[in-house]
Amino acid sequence: MKKLAFFFLLCLCISAIGFGQIQTLRVNSQLTEATVFLQGAQLLRNASVNIPAGTSEIIISNLPTNVDPNSVQVKGFGKFMILSVNYRNDYLSDPQSTKAIKELQDSMQYYKRQIDYLNAMLKVYQEEESLILANKVLSGKDSGVQVSELKAAADFMRLRLGEIKKLWLQTNEDVIKNNERHERVRQQLNRMQASQSKYVGEIVVLVSANAPATAKLDISFVYPGAGWHPIYDLRSNSVEEPFDLNLKANVFQNSGEDWNNIKLTLSSGNPYRSAQIQYLSTWRLNFIPDVVVTGRSYQAAPMMAKESMGYAEEEIMDDYAGTLAEVVTVMENLTNISYAINMPVSVTGDNTFRLIEIQNHKVDAKYEYYVVPKLDSDAFLVAKISGWQDYINLPGNTNLFFEGTFVGKSYINPLNTSDTLVVSLGRDKNIQVKRDKKKEYTTRSFLGSRQIENIGWEISVRNNKRQNITLTVMDQIPVSTHKDIDITLDNKSLAKHEAETGFLSWRLNLKPAENKKLEFIYTVKYPKDKRLYLE
Structure with missing residues (x-):
């Protein structure tokens, strides 16, 4: 009876010890959702595992590295309680290969098999050539050979050896090509594997259950890459x-x-x-004391x-x-x-x-044409999008x-x-624009200590398109930056003039094959002992 009681007590102790031990369960998770930000992404993964009664450590492995530990969240569904959540790196497990890496690895294996096969065929051709050359003696020493037999043997050796050489050269060329392809794939694979992390991340979830249960977990975290x-x-x-x-x-x-x-x-x-x-705090203003700073250190x-x-x-x-x-x-x-x-x-x-x-x-969108003949004689089609x-x-x-x-x-x-988005849609050669200086309006004279220059320009426009167009023509006169330089606009042909910038603009509505001429004249007065660059 005492032995039976002792055995029963021993079983209770063993079960109590077993119940108190933390069991480690390693499980993979499946990525189901991703919210991608301009920089970074929040990933949602699902995992499911059967847990025993007591305390268990669930390790969710094969996760990306560089995860922000403070962003890790785990939600549980089932009859159990989550005690703690911790993110860490696993330096022992190999990271999973991406589809691109697997494809490169498959390509390397394919080219390796091709090279092995081709090298084997080269050896076969060499053995066949050696066999033929080793049996080129047609008869014994004392017996002759008929001409027909000699001719047949020579034809056979010539034809077969020629075929063998041709096959050997072609196969050897294929070996070289496959070696080159294998090397390119190897280099690309090395570059991709070099950029891949050498370890993986994992999340450790400590849970407790009063009875065996199925633990379903939703895991989310922010990944910066x-x-x-x-x-x-x-x-x-x-x-x-x-x-x-x-x-x-x-x-x-x-x-x-x-x-x-x-x-x-x-x-x-x-x-x-x-x-x-x-929130704002009080801004207290005071004089800065004269202090010599010899060095400071800051925690990163x-x-x-x-x-x-x-x-x-x-x-x-x-x-x-x-x-x-x-x-x-x-x-x-x-x-x-x-x-x-x-x-x-x-x-x-x-x-x-x-x-x-x-x-x-x-x-x-409203479409119109735009040209600056002083810089470029081509008209550009622009769209004004609202x-x-x-x-x-x-x-x-x-x-x-x-x-x-x-x-x-x-x-x-x-x-x-x-409010209006303006985009350029390229040049249109069907609109002809020409800018010429008008000699009759371009003169130079002197009045006392002042030099006077009159400058005139004429712009010719023709619409060679089959539809009506709206064309904006831009030009300019100079703007004075010195008190001794006086500039006046004498003729602007109904152009809109911006005095601050000197810009001139004409907005024209042209019918098919219609021509228009625009002109502007301006005068510049400055001291005659000075020099200016004018058009």
């Missing part, structure tokens, strides 16, 4: 049509893990910008951009803490704007840009297309652009 920037396409097929405004996003991430078929949201927010409201701290309400943004030191455009939902709030892509999206993890179309809109503010919220590069042709690039900054 991702981002996006907007790109705009402005397209028009003719001067009689509005513009198509296409907003696209260039998305990248270098986590080393391919994002495959995830839910993607693009945001203009900044996850690193402090959301804490700022990360840079964080804070924004004071009503004041300029500053950087301070803080303590460490069909088309896709058809399926995009725009979410706008007081601080940023977000675009939810309502279909699965994939982005490779090797820092390669993925171009995603977000929105398509039509915007009204209503663009409703669709362009972020600065970005712009691609311009007109009549199906790419005409150039521009840059749109909504903070620095007026």
Whole structure:
């Protein structure tokens, strides 16, 4: 009886010790959602694991490195309690290879197999050649050989040895080509692997359960190695049509893990910008004492951009803490704007840009021509686009297309652009412009100690297009920067004159084949012992 009681007590102790031990469970997670900011991304991952009763340590492995530990959040679903969450680096596990790296590795194996096969064939050809040459004796010493047999043997050796040499040369050339391809792939693979992290991150979640349960976890964190920037396409097929405004996003991430078929949201927010409201403190003014500073040392701290309400943004030191455009939902709030892509999206993890179309809109435009004959005799077609503010919220590069042709690039900054967006669509040779000096109005004379120069110009314009056009012609007269230089505009042919800049502008409406002549004359008076450069 005593032995039975002792055995029962021993079992209770063993079970109590087992219950008190922390069991480690390693589990992978699946990336399901990503909110990509202009710099950085918030990633949402899911994991599920069966946990025993008691305390367990769940290690969610194969995560990207350089994760902000303060941004890690874990939500649990099930009959258990989360005790703690910790992010750390795992230097023992190898990082997962991206799709691009796997493709390069497969290519290297393919070329290696090809090279091995071709080298084997070279050896076969060499052995066959040696076999033929080793059996070139046709008969014994004392017996002769018939001419027909000799001729047949010679023909065979010539033909077969020729074929062998030809095959050997071709195969050897294939070996060289495959070696070159294998080397290029190897170099590219080395470059990509050199940029890949040598270790992985992992999140350790300490949980407790009264009974065995299934723990479902939602893990989110901010990863800095991702981002996006907007790109705009402005397209028009003719001067009689509005513009198509296409907003696209260039998305990248270098986590080393391919994002495959995830839910993607693009945001203009900044996850690193402090959301804490700022308050003014009393500004106490006093004289600066005369102090000699021999040296100072500061503890390094990360840079964080804070924004004071009503004041300029500053950087301070803080303590460490069909088309896709058809399926995009725009979410706008007081601080940023977000675009939810309502279909699965994939982005490779090797820092390669993925171009995603977000929105398509039509915007009204007025077309007119613009020429500065003093600088260039070609007229430029420009479009004045209105209503663009409703669709362009972020600065970005712009691609311009007109009549199906790419005409150039521009840059749109909504903070620095007026209500009307003006873009150039290129030159038009069907508008002839000529600028000539009018000799009869260009004279030089003297009056006392003053020199007087009269200068006249004539601008000829012709519309060779089949439709009416609006043309703005720009020119100028000089502006005095010295009290002894007097400039007067004598004739401006109904031009608009800006006195401060000296600019002259004519706005013309020209019918097909219509000609117009513009002229302007100005006078410059200055001391005769001085020199000026005039046209």
